[in-house]
Amino acid sequence: MTKYAKEILDIVNASSDHLTAEEVYLKLKAKNSKVVLATIYNNLGTLVKNGDVRKIAMDGGSDRYDKTIRHDHLICAKCGKISDFTFEDLTESLEQQSGIKILSYDLKISYICDDCKKNQ
Structure with a gap:
């Protein structure tokens, strides 16, 4: 490196x-x-x-x-603020539903943050 x-x-x-x-x-x-x-x-x-x-x-x-530490992201659709959030690992559930071997996934959830809700 x-x-x-x-x-x-x-x-x-x-x-x-x-x-x-x-x-x-x-x-x-x-x-x-x-x-x-x-x-x-x-x-x-x-x-x-x-x-x-x-x-x-x-x-x-x-x-x-x-960082590469396993976590997911909540992204505000209004202001673009990104928050880290750790959901339960979905690998096994996704594999069962899809019938394929999951190597990795990247979960980004779009939402409206509290600050933007207040300003609506």
Whole structure:
């Protein structure tokens, strides 16, 4: 793993937020002024491909990056806020219903967060 990849992985793993590539860039740039945004995108792509970082594709917004620890996401349809939530592992149930071997799944549930409900 390259020096930048390790630093990017550390930033993602240390964050309680779901960071965009630009946010990762700003955090790393504060430590290393020579880094460029393309380096962040290239390394995030490699980290996702290798299974070290989880990519959350956002409809109509920037992709987010997260830890690989098993958890699910609640995404507010109004403001885009992402909240971590751990549901019961559905692998066995999905396999029984589908008749296929499930390697992995990514559960993203769209909802309206409490703040947006208050503002309606």
